[in-house]
Amino acid sequence: MESKGDFRAPVSQTPHTIEKPKDTSTIGGMISVEINEKKISVPLGTTILEACKMAGITIPTLCHHEDLCVAGVCRICVVEVQGMRTLQASCAFPITSPIKIRTSTPMVRKARKHVLELLLSEHYGECYACFRNGKCELQFLAKEYGIDQYTFGHVTEPQFEIDNSSYSVIREMSKCVLCKRCVRTCIDLQEVGVLEAIDRGDKTHIGTFLEKPLADVICINCGQCINRCPTAALRANDPSDEIWAAIDDPKKHVVIQTAPSPRAAIGEEFGLGAGHSMTRELNTALRRIGFDKVFDTNFTADLTIIEEGTELIQRLYKALVKKEQVALPQFTSCSPGWVKFIEHYYPEYLDNLSSAKSPQQMFGALIKTFYAAKAGIDPADIVSVAVMPCSAKKFECNRPEMNDSGYKDVDFGLTTRELARMIKEAGINLPEMPKSNFDSPFGEASGAGLIFGATGGVMEAAIRSVVEFVLGKKAEDIFEKANIIPLRGFDGIKYMEIPIGDMVGPVPKLLQSLVPNWDWLKGATLKVAVAHGTANAKKIMDDIKAGGKFSECHFIEFMACPGGCIGGGGQPIPTTPEIRRLRAQAIYSEDESLELRKSHENPHVVKIYQEFLTEGPCSHLSHKLLHTHYVKRGRYIA
């Protein structure tokens, strides 16, 4: 691997598919095919699988995933193509000529059953003792194909040791079906590349660099592999037993913060379609489970905007007015997967990372200081849980530097999936819960904090505040309804310029100790960019290294996960582009329904700067509690 040099992760097999023509109206652009004697017309290059879907025919799949390049390895999706001796994998077969397809012949059904029976013969474990029970693609197919015995046997001993070295991702390769979705995710989607097929023949297995435990390689803990694994071979490191224990311990004061993305997705675990926000139902459910207080992470998202925005203004002021050497563009730091990625791959750019902690960790530090004092509780008795869409948050809260309150700032990171299970275990049907509000003293937060969940959201929240600070105008006067559309949507990389012009406003009180006026920004153009998925982050970083367009940006939002947090590694499975779109939609419409949509207008934020962080943003105390530092890590080994 080292010899590959350069910054690229090893590439996975190139997806050798035929490109679809942009214009299907050209001659040959559409091909007519016959599926089970039904004729349909499809664009050239459509796969048989896609064509069948169009024709309303379901083909079973296992290695295929909408987010990933074609693999064609499980062979469950085979169909007959007239004139071809062998069956064809429908997920991998691009249609380039008129063909006749049959999807349910005796040969096809037999082959599919054989594939399943073979997989099950090597599959260790029983479904009733498995966290994917009821949500497993292998189990689902076995049921669908009426597998009622192990024709070719069934292993009774695990073939691999469980790797639970990582705070975030547990690997149980005895349950792996070698679909390589995780490999393609890690290499293509994330360009991290810590997972690879190793050995061949019957010894083939998915392993890590030099077969080291996951904690010792450059895994960024994003959990994207978990979200795409069809079985229980990959799962998050679940702390719910410890959380139950804390809840059951009368001496402990157990508080929980909920991030916006889990709220937008947890309904999926209770049978709702994607895109139903459950924020207030969740508050009630959490109290019924036994959490003593329920807080809204968006509060510290708002705080993040103030701290990170202030930091940006400081950097710009230093660079433009004082002519000091400062690291620009400033990078966001709220995605712990991204933070670990840059620590491994671009350690020379750590100064560009905002020193502001993520909302989760800011909240952790405030709960065990500000809140503890206010509520008169010994912070040693507080157990602080964070519900996050993310598996990397588990790693983040265990970073040794995250104890600025004098205690472990956040005790447990809990994923959406794990929380849903706890709620079910408590016998609660979430969608039926009455609605209730968050607890004081943090109360409700702004819509700006809410949209942190979708790619572009942090930037949008920041810009809403920055334009009001600098221009002295309402964000609504600049962007319709304060929605900053160019920063929304799922393009891998988004870019936007905001000209400041000659009309600047007065410096708001909060920032008066930092800058005398805005005259120095007159005529400037603020350049920002957004990337989600570390493969896209890599593109921007390489461009910056080469001195390209992005090196002229002032502020760049990076999220490790495709789609941002709504697509996080702790979110309900499955994940598809459509599901992520619906989750984002839920967040944006909730934001639009709120009165309060700008971080700096959040009265609780204003109050905390009056009562607690009295020296203002980026001051000494705020630096102690709300900011952090980063570490350089190796390129191949953690």
Next chain:
Amino acid sequence: MENKKRKGDVLFSKYNRGEGIKKALSITREDILFELRDSKLKGRGGAGFPTATKWTIVAAAIADQKYVICNADEGEPGTFKDRVLLLEYPELVFEGMVIAGYTIGATKGIVYLRGEYEYMLNSLEDYLDSMRRDNLLGKNILGNSKFDFDIMIRLGSGAYVCGEETALIESLEGNRGEARNRPPYPVNTGYFGMPTVVNNVETLASIPHIITKGGEWYRKHGTDKSSGSKLFSVSGDCLRPGVYELPWGTTISELLKIVGAKDTKAVQVGGASGICIPKSQFDRSLAYEDVATGGSIMIFNENRNMLHVLKNFMEFFVEESCGQCTPCRIGNVKLLEGVEMIEKGEYKFSYINQLKGLGKTMQVASKCGLGQSSPNAFISILENFKEEIFNGNGGGNGK
């Protein structure tokens, strides 16, 4: 010992170095493709795809770069004829590549040389140098200002599957040697996505003869559907193992006579992935239309235990499967387990029949030719040597 040869009158007929390239450059690409089509040459790597068709597709493709790859991985158990060609007739192989390059419009050729053949690397490089000196390779070949072509040699990684053309290309690109999905085929999307001709050593070695002597001359040898001659790598129980050039259509019993085989019980044609022919079928002929083969002939006499023979083949596949697709990766393990059950006498016929059914699935549902052909031996040996295996020496007490 294996280098002992019988020279036939096609591939091993007289040939003057450089003649093929010279002739090819003096005629048009269309003329070359015409001769090739006229010759009815089919690929000698095993699949038997018409070479003219393959070249025509690549010649017609529009691309910045095209490639000629010589498949010298020779990994099929019991094959060693490509080694003989490379060692003793490098001019035929390399000139075949140059002619391919000229015909399809490629400037680069790559020989994917089996890892175990590393010992010939230096002499092959020397030979390429001598061709460069004689302007049979390099820039403006034989003064033709429009034709540059050079050849480099890359060593294989030692996996059998890397002989499969798409796995070979993956391996050349620096990836794990695993077969690609097809379609698209290498002729469209080959080495680094460019149109690529992949041909076996023997196929390429036939080209200079066809160009100099004509397609019609070539076609006169062999049978109607299988033109020309074939090199057979003969091993096993016979007096004279080695490489034989015989016309297509030669029957198995004729071949056995030529190589001095006695008391032959079975002939495995096509290596581990081929089929096992019992005595009762020795009158079948070696030809694409009957028993097709890449050239491996393994002879087993009456003393051999066919179950052990089968077990060896299955062990080979369990290890050599690239491991990416389910039917081949796990299927071969199951077939091997079945053989072991029979060996121990602990089996049920119903299960063995189920395994045969599984073998049929592997033949149609595996991703590449390795998995598709791996059950051949299982199916043909259990079928053709039923009596011996289930009642006789190797047999058990099947219930």
